[in-house]
Amino acid sequence: MKKFEYVIKDKLGIHARPAGIIVKEATKFSSSIIMQKGEKSIDAKKIFALMSLGVKNADSISITCEGEDEEAARDSMENILNTNL
Amino acid sequence: MEILKGKSVFNGVAIGKILFLKKETGKIKRVKVENTTAEADRFELARQKAIEQLGELYEKALAEVGETSAMIFQVHQMMLEDQDYIDSIKNIIQTQKVNAEYAVGVTGDNFTKMFLNMDDDYMKERAADVKDITERIIRVFNNEDNKIETDEPVIIAAEDLAPSETIQLDKSKILSFITRKGSINSHTVILARSMNIPAIICIGDELKEEYDGKSAIIDGFTGTIYIDPDAKVKEEMLNKKKQEEERKALLLDFKGKENITKDGQKINIYANIGNSSDIGEVLKNDAGGIGLFRSEFLYLEKNTFPTEEEQFNVYKYVAESMAGKKVIIRTMDIGADKQIDYFNLPKEENPAMGYRAIRICLTQKDIFKTQLSAIYRASSYGNISIMFPMIISVEEVKEIKDIIKEVKKELNEIGIKYNQDIELGIMIETPAAVMISDLLAKEVDFFSIGTNDLTQYTIAIDRQNSKLDKFYDPHHLAILRMIQMVTENAHKNGIWVGICGELASDITLTEMFLKMGIDELSVASNLVLELRRKVRETDVEILKSLASQSVPSYL
Numbered sequence: 001m002k003k004f005e006y007v008i009k010d011k012l013g014i015h016a017r018p019a020g021i022i023v024k025e026a027t028k029f030s031s032s033i034i035m036q037k038g039e040k041s042i043d044a045k046k047i048f049a050l051m052s053l054g055v056k057n058a059d060s061i062s063i064t065c066e067g068e069d070e071e072a073a074r075d076s077m078e079n080i081l082n083t084n085l
Numbered sequence: 086m087e088i089l090k091g092k093s094v095f096n097g098v099a100i101g102k103i104l105f106l107k108k109e110t111g112k113i114k115r116v117k118v119e120n121t122t123a124e125a126d127r128f129e130l131a132r133q134k135a136i137e138q139l140g141e142l143y144e145k146a147l148a149e150v151g152e153t154s155a156m157i158f159q160v161h162q163m164m165l166e167d168q169d170y171i172d173s174i175k176n177i178i179q180t181q182k183v184n185a186e187y188a189v190g191v192t193g194d195n196f197t198k199m200f201l202n203m204d205d206d207y208m209k210e211r212a213a214d215v216k217d218i219t220e221r222i223i224r225v226f227n228n229e230d231n232k233i234e235t236d237e238p239v240i241i242a243a244e245d246l247a248p249s250e251t252i253q254l255d256k257s258k259i260l261s262f263i264t265r266k267g268s269i270n271s272h273t274v275i276l277a278r279s280m281n282i283p284a285i286i287c288i289g290d291e292l293k294e295e296y297d298g299k300s301a302i303i304d305g306f307t308g309t310i311y312i313d314p315d316a317k318v319k320e321e322m323l324n325k326k327k328q329e330e331e332r333k334a335l336l337l338d339f340k341g342k343e344n345i346t347k348d349g350q351k352i353n354i355y356a357n358i359g360n361s362s363d364i365g366e367v368l369k370n371d372a373g374g375i376g377l378f379r380s381e382f383l384y385l386e387k388n389t390f391p392t393e394e395e396q397f398n399v400y401k402y403v404a405e406s407m408a409g410k411k412v413i414i415r416t417m418d419i420g421a422d423k424q425i426d427y428f429n430l431p432k433e434e435n436p437a438m439g440y441r442a443i444r445i446c447l448t449q450k451d452i453f454k455t456q457l458s459a460i461y462r463a464s465s466y467g468n469i470s471i472m473f474p475m476i477i478s479v480e481e482v483k484e485i486k487d488i489i490k491e492v493k494k495e496l497n498e499i500g501i502k503y504n505q506d507i508e509l510g511i512m513i514e515t516p517a518a519v520m521i522s523d524l525l526a527k528e529v530d531f532f533s534i535g536t537n538d539l540t541q542y543t544i545a546i547d548r549q550n551s552k553l554d555k556f557y558d559p560h561h562l563a564i565l566r567m568i569q570m571v572t573e574n575a576h577k578n579g580i581w582v583g584i585c586g587e588l589a590s591d592i593t594l595t596e597m598f599l600k601m602g603i604d605e606l607s608v609a610s611n612l613v614l615e616l617r618r619k620v621r622e623t624d625v626e627i628l629k630s631l632a633s634q635s636v637p638s639y640l
Binding site: 009010011013015016017019020021023024046047048049051052054056079082083084085 | 153156157159160163164167168169170196199200203204205208211214429430431432434
């Protein structure tokens with residue numbers, strides 16, 4: 001299991017476009033990728049769930065990757081968040 | 086006859102029938118079904134078809150407007166592939182024994198509510214996306230097409246037009262745009278300008294859907310819309326349209342003529358281009374050269390960095406097509422509002438003041454050197470100049486020159502010929518560059534004033550924000566003084582100066598620019614002849630004797 005935390009810098013938070021980018025990237029991996037904000041956690045491969053999480057600017061989220069390619073998944077998700085959010 | 090008023094954003098008269106782009110679909114009926122498996126299969130087929138349509142739209146949008154705007158179609162695809170969404174629909178079909186349309190509608194409503202209940206205005210707007218995909222599937226069930234179904238050209242009326250909608254429109258069938266909302270910098274406006282058709286925005290709720298199919302006249306000169314015009318208005322407007330057409334025809338008389346004032350002062354009138362396919366318009370309108378070749382499109386059109394060879398071919402083509410006339414290539418201005426995924430630019434709080442343009446080039450020098458090398462190679466095929474965007478210091482210019490030396494050395498080593506003395510210029514688009522223009526002028530061969538960014542940075546107004554429209558004064562004295570200062574500093578140091586921003590085509594400022602002694606104006610191709618006429622009608626000597634016409638001095 002690989003886990004990391006991230007604080008959102010984008011003004012709009014995880015809006016439609018970055019949500020699309022995250023899902024697109026997450027579905028490339030066989031590992032499960034779970035995003036957690038506060039109490040709530042969702043499957044980062046599902047766009048509606050991701051958007052319903054309502055992640056905003058300055059929110060702290062954590063990502064947990066678990067499975068065969070968890071390391072690559074973690075690196076890739078970190079990169080995607082750094083570049084887009 | 087009814088008369089509506091709005092804000093005109095492009096002149097002209099259009100006469101035709103209104104086509105209101107409606108977004109809602111008809112009522113969905115609830116029908117009992119026995120074979121729920123067959124019904125679920127029906128949904129599956131429609132879903133696949135909708136995904137396929139979105140894929141086509143994505144490709145089309147990618148080619149026409151770029152990755153950022155096209156992304157919305159991929160998001161819609163993902164929504165249709167979302168397991169929770171699919172499960173909900175199939176579940177409703179099976180448990181309630183109902184038709185697929187109804188299940189899609191109910192699920193759509195539920196997901197819409199989820200967004201509407203979020204305490205985030207931006208996410209509330211996502212309800213529109215859910216509505217959009219629901220409607221797409223319903224249309225597939227009904228075998229409906231989203232294209233404009235008309236043989237004759239129409240006036241497009243809408244709430245507002247998003248890039249995702251305009252991409253679907255058949256441009257040859259559009260006479261005019263009229264919208265309830267919009268801002269002067271919205272997509273509708275840009276599209277109308279590029280298509281040369283009248284457009285009126287901010288009409289409000291007066292623009293009713295029931296006008297769909299009615300005859301109307303759009304007067305883009307006054308921002309007036311006549312619904313079911315009476316005979317008198319019709320005649321009046323037909324006359325106005327005729328006059329406008331005559332005026333355009335008259336402009337053709339100015340083809341082949343010099344850009345010279347009555348008292349013999351000359352000025353160069355060049356064209357701005359954003360793509361090599363714009364060359365046709367440049368030649369058709371008899372521009373004296375290309376004053377701003379926005380090279381970004383080479384990067385925006387691709388999914389990965391364009392190679393030196395690809396760039397070289399484009400620059401060579403443009404240089405050859407212009408047959409010895411000047412072609413000023415601006416090195417890539419990526420960043421700010423032009424984002425590209427493969428650049429992997431970090432997210433910024435304030436992109437307009439962030440990592441963009443020359444700042445990227447001086448950091449990721451490989452990208453810069455590839456472009457410079459391609460330009461230098463193409464320089465043997467025509468009259469190419471280079472200019473650099475977003476300059477704020479003399480040091481930057483010196484660093485650029487050092488990089489150019491390296492590029493030249495590498496070309497020498499492999500024995501490629503190029504023009505040794507390409508003219509090098511800089512964009513003056515930051516207040517910093519204005520204030521040190523005396524020092525910068527000693528380092529370069531020319532200045533080109535980019536008034537759009539310069540205005541934004543000087544009066545601290547974000548042009549995308551429609552709330553600020555009333556504060557936005559393109560003729561702000563601060564800007565006019567800056568232009569004068571830059572011109573004086575350029576001429577004192579023996580270099581030429583041009584303007585390539587929107588102000589260049591502002592006919593109300595042409596006299597002032599001539600008086601300042603601006604050497605070049607670079608404008609959209611379709612405005613070249615209009616500007617030439619204005620220049621030929623002006624007498625600078627007479628203007629100079631009128632003190633009221635000058636910019637109040639900054640000294």
